[in-house]
Amino acid sequence: MPGGVDNPATPSGGNTYDRRVCLDLPRLGWQVHELAVPGTWPQPDSAARAELARILRESADGSLVLLDGIVACAVPDIIVPEAERLRLAVLVHLPLGDETGLPSSRAAVLDAMERTTLRAVSAVVATSGWAADRLVDHHGLVPGRVHVAAPGADIAPLATGTTSTTGVPRLLCVATVTPRKGQRRLVESLAAVADLPWSLVCAGGLDQAPEYVARLRKLIAQLGLTDRVHLAGPRTGPELDATYAAADLLVLTSYAETYGMAVTEALARGVPVLATAVGGLPEAVGHAPDGSVPGVLVPPDDPAALIAALRGWLGEPGVRGRLAAAARGRRTALAGWDTTTRNLAGALEQLRQEQPQVQPQQQPQVQPQVQVQAQAQEPRRTA
Structure with a gap:
């Protein structure tokens, strides 16, 4: 290895x-x-x-x-x-x-x-x-x-997420910051819904593609999102567990994935998922036992669809509740x-x-x- x-x-x-x-x-x-x-x-x-x-x-x-x-x-x-x-x-x-x-x-x-x-x-x-x-x-x-x-996936306690109804929804992306993981297009899409409350933590290594990371930091500043988007660097163990526990939605806008372990790690805590429908990501998202989908899948090359999905989740409490319920159902069906x-x-x-x-x-x-x-x-x- x-x-x-x-x-x-x-x-x-x-x-x-x-x-x-x-x-x-x-x-x-x-x-x-x-x-x-x-x-x-x-x-x-x-x-x-x-x-x-x-x-x-x-x-x-x-x-x-x-x-x-x-x-x-x-x-x-x-x-x-x-x-x-x-x-x-x-x-x-x-x-x-x-x-x-x-x-x-x-x-x-x-x-x-x-x-x-x-x-x-x-x-x-x-x-x-x-x-x-x-x-x-x-x-x-x-x-x-x-x-x-x-x-x-290791089944973990249910995430608490935003505990207050007036809290700002917490989005989480767990992925090494590289072009394949698509953090740039995620930030660009979030800028289009900046009128809604949200915050984003990107937990993942920053050393694999330093030029990409530098361009991403510059973009975040240009879009006026430095107070809302946090590149947290790599997190593991209890620190990563706490990061998942505080999340309301996992977002993974990759261009290529054979599976997507961050998806099932989130679902193992009852956190729903918004992801691009590439590779094995739909397989990882899967279905709850009742057939409901614990997240939203969007086409990989359709920025408008990603923006619409973000706006729908952020702006519709009913959508958030339905996806959270499906995620809790999927949690019980995950293989270990x-x-x-x-x-x-x-x-x-x-x-x-x-x-x-x-x-x-x-x-x-x-x-x-x-x-x-x-x-x-x-x-x-x-x-």
């Missing part, structure tokens, strides 16, 4: 996922050996490449190796030569070419490298049904080799991390029982191994 997986300054859904399944797999009888590879993944320097190559080279023949896609997918020259003797699985949190803001030429190169890697490995794990279907279609993968293990780990373990068990095998349309018949979250060895089996 990437070297910064436990760095509190750079929290991410992918890091949380990696950490949770590494902790939970041993409870299902698996021996897990974690290997974190420092480096600027998916653009590693020579030292990071050498370390990854060493780890794979020293893995015993037939080892079952689970790799985080951010480490594996951009280095097929390291992965593919090891695939024939190792049982390799790659966990794809986000296709590399889907990162917003990449030059088209760079995105195409990353996409091609990812395709080579994923066609060579024996198993691919996606974090939503939508993501699995896209990987199959986009990269030409064998459907039976692509598995789904969606992130789980134990389901995630069991689904992942099922994919690994299938791979464990097979001989290393490559997918078609790939010249080298080897399976790539990189580093994602853990290197899983053959599981302990008890009577």
Whole structure:
């Protein structure tokens, strides 16, 4: 897995996922050996490449190796030569070419490298049904080799939000501040409803795209929203819990998401969601047991729809009450991390029982191994 997986300054859904399944797999009888590879993944320097190559080279023949896609997918020259003797699985949190803001030429190169890697490995794990279907279609993968293990959610106490009827509605965006997460268009849309009361906290890392963050700060000032929009930086643990507890609405206006863990983290507290209908976000929002939708989904390229949704939620108490009730219903139906780990373990068990095998349309018949979250060895089996 990437070297910064436990760095509190750079929290991410992918890091949380990696950490949770590494902790939970041993409870299902698996021996897990974690290997974190420092480096600027998916653009590693020579030292990071050498370390990854060493780890794979020293893995015993037939080892079952689970790799985080951010480490594996951009280095097929390291992965593919090891695939024939190792049982390799790659966990794809986000296709590399889907990162917003990449030059088209760079995105195409990353996409091609990812395709080579994923066609060579024996198993691919996606974090939503939508993501699995896209990987199959986009990269030409064998459907039976692509598995789904969606992130789980920890049910938490119901958020208190705005406790006073005269309070200002509190909006929350939990996402690293990058172009893909769309904070700029969120701020622009909120400026269009500045006549209504609201406040926004953006909780997420500020170091990944510093130029974007600087432009966003400038925009907030130009729009006169410095007293209403707060870039809080990364929040984890009790501090993040308190941030969710104070929220009335989660807003996530991403341009690309394979799932969206912040959505289910909010729903686990009964906080409704306003999100763009991209990727796996509709799957994460889901439905309450009575069929109601615990949020509003808007087209990704329709600013007017986003503004209308914000105005409707902010200006209509009945809308807020209905969505809050649906969110509380969805909260009771969320799957936990134990389901995630069991689904992942099922994919690994299938791979464990097979001989290393490559997918078609790939010249080298080897399976790539990189580093994602853990290197899983053959599981302990008890009577």
